[in-house]
Amino acid sequence: MDQDYERRLLRQINHQNLPTEVRLSKCVSATCSPVSVKSGDRYIPTRAGSNWSVNFHYANENCRSPSQNHKAKDASSDSSKDTVAYAALLRNELLGAGIETVPDAHVDDRRHAVLSQDSQSLFRYTVHTKRLPFDSDNEVSPYSLSPLSNKSHKLLRSPRKPARKISKIPFKVLDAPELQDDFYLNLVDWSAGNLLSVGLGACVYLWSACTSQVTRLCDLSVDGDSVTSVCWNERGSLVAVGTHKGYVQIWDAAGGRKLTSLEGHSARVGALAWNGEQLSSGSRDRVILQRDIRTPPTGERRLQGHRQEVCGLKWSPDHQHLASGGNDNKLLVWNSSSLLPVQQYSDHLAAVKAIAWSPHQHGLLASGGGTADRCLRFWNTLTGQALQSTDTGSQVCNLAWSKHANELVSTHGYSQNQILVWKYPSLTQVAKLTGHSYRVLYLAVSPDGEAIVTGAGDETLRFWNVFSKTRCTKESKSVLNLFTRIR
Numbered sequence: 001m002d003q004d005y006e007r008r009l010l011r012q013i014n015h016q017n018l019p020t021e022v023r024l025s026k027c028v029s030a031t032c033s034p035v036s037v038k039s040g041d042r043y044i045p046t047r048a049g050s051n052w053s054v055n056f057h058y059a060n061e062n063c064r065s066p067s068q069n070h071k072a073k074d075a076s077s078d079s080s081k082d083t084v085a086y087a088a089l090l091r092n093e094l095l096g097a098g099i100e101t102v103p104d105a106h107v108d109d110r111r112h113a114v115l116s117q118d119s120q121s122l123f124r125y126t127v128h129t130k131r132l133p134f135d136s137d138n139e140v141s142p143y144s145l146s147p148l149s150n151k152s153h154k155l156l157r158s159p160r161k162p163a164r165k166i167s168k169i170p171f172k173v174l175d176a177p178e179l180q181d182d183f184y185l186n187l188v189d190w191s192a193g194n195l196l197s198v199g200l201g202a203c204v205y206l207w208s209a210c211t212s213q214v215t216r217l218c219d220l221s222v223d224g225d226s227v228t229s230v231c232w233n234e235r236g237s238l239v240a241v242g243t244h245k246g247y248v249q250i251w252d253a254a255g256g257r258k259l260t261s262l263e264g265h266s267a268r269v270g271a272l273a274w275n276g277e278q279l280s281s282g283s284r285d286r287v288i289l290q291r292d293i294r295t296p297p298t299g300e301r302r303l304q305g306h307r308q309e310v311c312g313l314k315w316s317p318d319h320q321h322l323a324s325g326g327n328d329n330k331l332l333v334w335n336s337s338s339l340l341p342v343q344q345y346s347d348h349l350a351a352v353k354a355i356a357w358s359p360h361q362h363g364l365l366a367s368g369g370g371t372a373d374r375c376l377r378f379w380n381t382l383t384g385q386a387l388q389s390t391d392t393g394s395q396v397c398n399l400a401w402s403k404h405a406n407e408l409v410s411t412h413g414y415s416q417n418q419i420l421v422w423k424y425p426s427l428t429q430v431a432k433l434t435g436h437s438y439r440v441l442y443l444a445v446s447p448d449g450e451a452i453v454t455g456a457g458d459e460t461l462r463f464w465n466v467f468s469k470t471r472c473t474k475e476s477k478s479v480l481n482l483f484t485r486i487r
Contacts, residue, residue, distance in 0.1 A: 196208075
């Protein structure tokens with residue numbers, strides 16, 4: 001064979017056996033044209049740095065408006081849950097995510113993207129050399145005609161948590177004439193005996209949630225006085241009535257008679273709170289009086305710490321601490337022995353009327369500020385530390401915790417006049433209820449902890465199923481003289 005021909009042939013064979021990268025580097029160093037590289041007619045891009053799970057998740061979201069994205073993440077509808085399940089199913093089949101349960105729609109879907117390696121390829125080709133014995137709990141039947149994987153079957157069989165639905169309209173509306181539009185008063189309370197006490201002008205009325213009957217407990221007009229606060233004791237047998245002249249009257253609800261009338265305040269009594277047989281009263285005279293109704297009035301305790309009217313009082317569930325809020329923007333915590341506050345919180349920028357102790361976490365206290373503040377704030381009274389806060393956007397008038405779940409409800413005044421249900425500690429809104437045309441100044445929770453009643457200056461009482469598990473559809477059809485049902 002010709003030696004020149006043999007050298008050219010070997011040089012050509014060696015060039016073809018070189019790796020593609022080496023040939024490309026030689027071509028580039030020689031500034032040759034890509035056409036001269038004989039390496040095939042297809043361009044295969046590298047996908048090593050691509051996160052296909054994230055790209056797949058945002059493929060459709062990039063084409064939506066912000067309002068559409070917000071509606072797509074609304075977990076209150078069944079269609080949104082179906083969308084989440086469908087997206088998880090596609091990630092299982094296309095990306096091998098391995099999701100076996102339907103993710104919570106409140107949680108960012110990116111948290112459920114599971115990739116074994118960051119740099120793995122989009123497509124993986126495997127050959128099953130050995131099939132495990134069929135197990136009805138762990139593997140799809142080998143005779144199944146379904147194209148879905150084992151993980152997707154588990155996903156479709158996973159239990160679906162029913163969507164929580166809170167009715168946007170009250171299940172009962174009652175007319176309450178002369179219900180005052182005064183932020184500093186507390187004129188509605190619900191007893192353990194399922195009786196609702198309402199202060200209307202100079203009178204206190206009792207409404208039975210069982211029979212829908214109304215009785216008038218007292219009338220202060222004969223003394224030229226008016227009702228500024230009402231509060232039931234824990235057993236629901238006695239109701240305390242604060243008056244504009246500074247008196248605190250104790251009434252027997254069953255007998256309809258006044259047991260005693262306590263003096264000591266020089267101005268109206270706008271806040272009351274029972275602690276066993278002891279009754280605490282807060283007044284515009286800036287003093288909190290704590291008295292045992294079984295002993296003479298000489299044994300009263302005077303708590304002086306606020307510089308303006310006391311408008312909020314609540315005892316802790318363990319009966320050891322009293323929280324008080326005032327028009328001086330202060331939230332004070334008192335114990336059962338000291339005459340000075342053991343803690344003082346000054347973060348609010350407006351009057352503190354809304355106060356609620358958590359029944360689920362010991363020492364957790366929630367408070368809300370007035371129009372200039374609008375914030376919900378949470379405090380750890382065991383350590384005296386502020387935990388977190390959120391701006392509600394409107395005046396906070398009342399707070400109440402759910403007895404069944406770690407949730408709370410707040411009522412608001414200027415300028416939304418709404419009722420909000422919150423999850424704690426995430427502080428996400430569960431529901432927003434509207435209906436009152438005035439500030440929602442009054443709030444009480446039913447003894448079973450499922451329903452609430454709200455009152456406003458529009459002279460209506462509205463009943464809402466907020467914390468209930470099932471909606472109660474049966475309503476009393478009786479119509480009474482005082483409280484007229486409004487449709």
